[in-house]
Amino acid sequence: MANEREKENAAIAAIEFVEDGMTIGLGTGSTAKYFVENLAEEIADGLMVRGVPTSEETRRLAESLGVPLVPIEHVDRIHLTVDGADEVDGHAQLIKGGGAALLREKIIANASDLMIVIADPSKQVEMLGQFPLPVEVTPFGYTITAKKVYDALKAAGVAKPRIDVRNGPGNKPIITDGGNYILDCHCSVIPDAPRAAFELASVPGVVEHGLFIGLARTVIIGQDDGASVFEY
Numbered sequence: 714m715a716n717e718r719e720k721e722n723a724a725i726a727a728i729e730f731v732e733d734g735m736t737i738g739l740g741t742g743s744t745a746k747y748f749v750e751n752l753a754e755e756i757a758d759g760l761m762v763r764g765v766p767t768s769e770e771t772r773r774l775a776e777s778l779g780v781p782l783v784p785i786e787h788v789d790r791i792h793l794t795v796d797g798a799d800e801v802d803g804h805a806q807l808i809k810g811g812g813a814a815l816l817r818e819k820i821i822a823n824a825s826d827l828m829i830v831i832a833d834p835s836k837q838v839e840m841l842g843q844f845p846l847p848v849e850v851t852p853f854g855y856t857i858t859a860k861k862v863y864d865a866l867k868a869a870g871v872a873k874p875r876i877d878v879r880n881g882p883g884n885k886p887i888i889t890d891g892g893n894y895i896l897d898c899h900c901s902v903i904p905d906a907p908r909a910a911f912e913l914a915s916v917p918g919v920v921e922h923g924l925f926i927g928l929a930r931t932v933i934i935g936q937d938d939g940a941s942v943f944e945y
């Protein structure tokens with residue numbers, strides 16, 4: 714499949730940052746999956762680390778591969794988090810949440826000494842916004858919250874936002890690991906991502922949004938024959 718080798722090469726490069734004794738945030742998605750698989754191989758060879766999964770999906774994967782896990786409530790330090798992204802710009806600003814895991818991903822990234830993003834080149838953008846921005850909202854009042862999210866994006870300079878509730882099987886809203894809904898905000902371009910993050914965070918009913926600003930300090934872009942590491 715397209716980009717699989719690039720994704721895996723980014724994940725393999727991230728393994729270089731792992732050291733014995735670390736507590737590691739385990740990201741969610743098809744790129745982070747390669748990191749968990751490669752980490753599991755290192756653990757089988759004797760590496761001593763433990764993981765904090767960013768989703769139930771990743772928890773199940775890590776458990777199936779024998780990666781020791783610890784609940785976040787039992788952790789006082791996370792040394793490193795390795796996660797994918799839906800978009801990454803030249804300032805290491807991200808859109809995340811395409812897999813609906815953004816809330817736990819952001820809690821864990823924010824609690825980590827270092828967040829490393831792993832991605833294939835298709836995720837690199839000049840300006841965020843082509844990928845619909847996921848916003849996690851409480852089911853209570855979500856139609857009103859959606860209108861306020863629209864207003865917030867307009868206030869942040871998004872010209873014509875379109876907000877869709879993300880549906881799953883049976884055309885019903887998908888439920889996140891946190892029991893919430895996801896609004897997918899089609900923006901085309903987000904001209905001022907920090908401003909959009911600020912405006913969205915002030916909307917009651919918004920639990921979290923998929924703009925990750927100032928969290929990632931290392932971005933690894935995989936290629937067919939290796940990976941490039943960018944430090945911010």
Ligand SMILES: O=C[C@H](O)[C@H](O)[C@H](O)COP(=O)(O)O
Nearest residue numbers: 742743744797810811812814
């Ligand atoms: O909620 C999902 C996460 O934010 C993922 O990290 C993101 O969607 C990227 O996933 P993938 O590596 O599958 O493109």
